[in-house]
Amino acid sequence: MFSPSQADVRRFFCSVYAKALAGSTLEAIETIASQWMDEHPEYATDFADVDAALTSMGTADEGRTNPFLHLSMHLSISEQCSIxxxxxxxxxxxxxxxxxxxxxxxxxxxxxxxxxxxxxxxxxxxxxxxxxxxxxxxxxxxxx
Structure with missing residues (x-):
């Protein structure tokens, strides 16, 4: 079973965001992640800066959804449905x-x-x- 760390998850989404912006070829899971990211443009700045994403780990922004957790749940549900x-x-x-x-x-x-x-x-x-x-x-x- 794959068990990524919080940092791994943040790096993944930031990498997908950068690859999508650059028009690079995405792997299948990256394509799904990118499609869900497109549904949430309000999180774009969170995915645009990997260093800021890693620095903010462990801090909670009161009243705001964690974009990395939110997109991880979208991916999990998509994967659950696919299998x-x-x-x-x-x-x-x-x-x-x-x-x-x-x-x-x-x-x-x-x-x-x-x-x-x-x-x-x-x-x-x-x-x-x-x-x-x-x-x-x-x-x-x-x-x-």
Whole structure:
């Protein structure tokens, strides 16, 4: 299992940003990251300076989403859907996307479920509960 450090994640997104701006060829995962970055132009300055990104690690900007965590969650959800792991996530996200008429909006709602599942896992010391995660996404897809 690949377990990048916080610095690795920041370097990755800054590198993708620089490569995309330069028009360089992107690897598959970089292409997906770049597409999600395009959906979040408000984070462009965060990705433009790798040194600043690394310097700001460990500091929280009150009231502001961590752009590196946010994009990491988009990538995680995209990867989960591509391999349907946990089983049923692809269908649940497709249902939510249809309901919201927006993959982007669906991802943001799925992030709530993903974050909740990870928090509960950390608090309990148990592995993440995929069934609970899928059920949460399905609830989002079936509510108004």
């Amino acid at each position: 349907d792991q946990p089983r049923g996530i692809r269908q649940a996200v497709e249902l939510l996307t249809h309901k919201r008429n927006s993959l982007h909006q669906a991802h943001h709602e799925v992030m709530e479920c993903l974050g909740e599942m990870l928090w509960e896992s950390q608090q309990s010391g148990r592995p993440p509960q995929g069934d609970t995660y899928i059920a949460c996404v399905q609830r989002h897809a079936t509510r108004d």
